[in-house]
Amino acid sequence: MDAQLPALVIVVPLLAALLVPLAGRRAAWGLVALALLLAFAGCVRLLVRAHALPEGEAIRYALGGWAAPVGIEYVVDRLNALVLTMLSGVAFLVALWMRRSTAREIRPPAVTGYYSVFLLMAAGLMGITITGDVFNLYVFLEIASITAYVLIAMGRRRQALYAGYSYLILGSLGATFILLGIGHLYMATGTLAMADIAAVFAREPQLYDSSVIRTAFAFFTVGLALKMALFPLHGWQPGAYAEAPSATSVFLAATATKVSAYALYRVAFTVFGVRFLETGLPVVRDALLVMACSAIVVGPLLAIRQHDLKRLLAYSSVGQIGYVVLGLALHNADGLTGSFLHFWNHAAAKGALFCVAGALAYRAGTTQVAALKGLGRRAPLTAMLLTVAACSMVGVPLTAGFLTKWYLARGALEAGQWAVIPVLLASSLFTAVYAWRLLQLAWFADEDGPVAEDVPWSMRAPSLVLGAACLVLGVAPLALPVAQAAAEALL
Amino acid sequence: MRSTDSLIVRYIARRSVPFIQLYALYVLGHGEDGPGGGFQGGVIFASSFVLLGLANGWGYGRRAAPARLLDPLLPLGCLIYLGIGLAALLAGGAFLEYGALAGSDDPEVRRHWHHYGLIGIEVGVMVTVSAAMATLFFEMARPARVQARVDRVGEEADRA
Numbered sequence: 308m309d310a311q312l313p314a315l316v317i318v319v320p321l322l323a324a325l326l327v328p329l330a331g332r333r334a335a336w337g338l339v340a341l342a343l344l345l346a347f348a349g350c351v352r353l354l355v356r357a358h359a360l361p362e363g364e365a366i367r368y369a370l371g372g373w374a375a376p377v378g379i380e381y382v383v384d385r386l387n388a389l390v391l392t393m394l395s396g397v398a399f400l401v402a403l404w405m406r407r408s409t410a411r412e413i414r415p416p417a418v419t420g421y422y423s424v425f426l427l428m429a430a431g432l433m434g435i436t437i438t439g440d441v442f443n444l445y446v447f448l449e450i451a452s453i454t455a456y457v458l459i460a461m462g463r464r465r466q467a468l469y470a471g472y473s474y475l476i477l478g479s480l481g482a483t484f485i486l487l488g489i490g491h492l493y494m495a496t497g498t499l500a501m502a503d504i505a506a507v508f509a510r511e512p513q514l515y516d517s518s519v520i521r522t523a524f525a526f527f528t529v530g531l532a533l534k535m536a537l538f539p540l541h542g543w544q545p546g547a548y549a550e551a552p553s554a555t556s557v558f559l560a561a562t563a564t565k566v567s568a569y570a571l572y573r574v575a576f577t578v579f580g581v582r583f584l585e586t587g588l589p590v591v592r593d594a595l596l597v598m599a600c601s602a603i604v605v606g607p608l609l610a611i612r613q614h615d616l617k618r619l620l621a622y623s624s625v626g627q628i629g630y631v632v633l634g635l636a637l638h639n640a641d642g643l644t645g646s647f648l649h650f651w652n653h654a655a656a657k658g659a660l661f662c663v664a665g666a667l668a669y670r671a672g673t674t675q676v677a678a679l680k681g682l683g684r685r686a687p688l689t690a691m692l693l694t695v696a697a698c699s700m701v702g703v704p705l706t707a708g709f710l711t712k713w714y715l716a717r718g719a720l721e722a723g724q725w726a727v728i729p730v731l732l733a734s735s736l737f738t739a740v741y742a743w744r745l746l747q748l749a750w751f752a753d754e755d756g757p758v759a760e761d762v763p764w765s766m767r768a769p770s771l772v773l774g775a776a777c778l779v780l781g782v783a784p785l786a787l788p789v790a791q792a793a794a795e796a797l798l
Numbered sequence: 799m800r801s802t803d804s805l806i807v808r809y810i811a812r813r814s815v816p817f818i819q820l821y822a823l824y825v826l827g828h829g830e831d832g833p834g835g836g837f838q839g840g841v842i843f844a845s846s847f848v849l850l851g852l853a854n855g856w857g858y859g860r861r862a863a864p865a866r867l868l869d870p871l872l873p874l875g876c877l878i879y880l881g882i883g884l885a886a887l888l889a890g891g892a893f894l895e896y897g898a899l900a901g902s903d904d905p906e907v908r909r910h911w912h913h914y915g916l917i918g919i920e921v922g923v924m925v926t927v928s929a930a931m932a933t934l935f936f937e938m939a940r941p942a943r944v945q946a947r948v949d950r951v952g953e954e955a956d957r958a
Binding site for chain 1: 869870872873874876877880883884887891892893894895896897898
């Protein structure tokens with residue numbers, strides 16, 4: 308069975324997604340949780356196996372027994388094993404968390420459908436991450452996008468329909484750009500398997516000067532930047548996160564945009580190659596650096612003036628994706644390590660924060676920031692969770708967020724990009740401003756808000772695991788060697 | 799959508815259904831070594847219900863392809879596909895490596911099983927595609943009075 312794991316981690320959630328509508332309402336939630344637990348266990352096993360391999364090698368799985376480049380190949384190396392573990396872990400925790408929340412926020416007849424689509428989206432995101440074929444990547448991207456539109460549009464208010472629709476328009480635009488990029492690549496190289504395209508580039512380096520290849524890379528960059536809501540292409544994100552049902556917000560915010568960022572890493576480093584970034588189209592690298600830095604500053608700045616907690620967190624996500632992209636723009640070992648750490652760190656912190664927003668929606672029926680008043684007295688554990696996750700967002704030492712910023716700063720110095728340091732500091736300052744506003748309301752407000760008691764343990768426990776991860780990842784040397792190995796493998 | 803006034807159109811449409819469906823199966827069978835396959839066959843199969851709906855009215859067509867039949871068929875087709883893929887995996891091959899279903903190393907036997915597996919997944923594709931196409935048509939063409947009833951039931955469910 309061990310040899311079949313790369314296929315099984317995708318097939319099991321996919322299979323469960325199809326069984327859920329047939330299983331009926333009672334068995335549905337158990338099936339979701341079980342499938343995602345199995346997928347998570349499989350991904351952890353893959354992570355361990357990928358690290359046991361010698362450097363430069365990967366676990367390869369040929370679907371249907373057709374070897375690449377003819378068939379589709381799943382490839383697990385150190386980088387995507389890290390992302391897969393994050394994805395399946397968060398998906399499992401959200402599955403545990405969402406039972407009570409969806410029961411309140413989704414119409415009862417639609418709940419099984421919601422679970423089914425949720426699993427499909429998890430399978431789609433994991434498929435994007437695991438595949439070694441650019442066209443297969445596009446197919447999984449469409450699966451993950453279409454399901455995301457549905458999951459957003461199922462929000463309680465009518466505005467959710469509009470939010471889902473505007474994401475649909477912009478997301479389809481992004482997907483089309485990616486497809487055009489794939490088309491250009493195929494036209495120039497005649498193959499779709501990532502390893503095979505890279506081999507063509509190694510054989511014919513003059514291709515780097517071809518305008519077809521440059522256009523392809525530009526299409527990939529713009530398309531994926533739209534999908535990952537990289538400033539200034541973030542227009543769809545605040546509405547989508549704010550109007551979606553709480554469980555969707557937690558899962559989307561913790562995983563979805565990062566998977567697009569991973570896809571950009573994969574395309575840039577594995578398909579086009581490091582040399583292309585350095586010599587082929589340096590202007591894209593500079594553009595990404597500028598976009599990432601402006602995202603890092605503008606995101607938290609916009610978040611400060613929001614009154615809705617979910618919208619505030621969405622704008623903070625606009626800033627956080629900048630950290631994930633910054634490593635690509637710096638492209639040295641420390642910068643990449645910082646960005647790869649952020650795959651886990653941000654998933655834990657933002658997942659935890661959206662769980663707090665979900666808890667507000669569950670207990671108070673609103674996600675207004677003002678509803679946080681008195682949270683520390685009425686729901687101390689959830690308030691603690693808010694505190695820890697907010698500290699991690701700011702980058703307080705001993706939390707996970709600090710490690711990200713530390714390594715990104717080191718990477719920036721190494722690359723001679725001094726301007727990045729004040730950007731990082733300013734961003735931490737702005738983040739501290741909105742984080743302090745939340746904490747001040749939660750702990751020091753005089754009167755009590757609408758939250759009467761803490762959420763049930765079935766919601767509290769999974770969210771506390773995310774909060775604990777913010778601390779553990781910051782202190783224990785768990786993620787660091789994994790991220791460093793992934794960074795070294797890429798360069 | 800109302801039925802047409804022409805008796806001839808209504809009658810011909812009804813009588814065409816078995817031929818359209820037979821042709822769909824023919825297209826399905828050819829997917830392996832010629833133009834055609836599960837997707838095309840599925841669309842043609844669903845078109846027979848669309849024709850019924852267009853000629854004889856929405857209700858007539860929907861009764862021939864009711865939601866309680868189509869809804870389980872939607873995931874079932876995918877399940878056939880995945881099931882065959884998993885069966886190959888359990889038989890010792892890779893996911894979707896149909897040849898492994900043979901359970902023997904004889905290349906001739908493996909080749910046969912490869913074809914069986916291929917036809918099997920095409921059947922799965924056909925089931926899902928035809929159910930999805932018919933569902934899309936009937937849901938979008940739903941007449942206003944039926945829609946009103948569905949909305950009422952939904953609102954009652956919301957209140958409950």
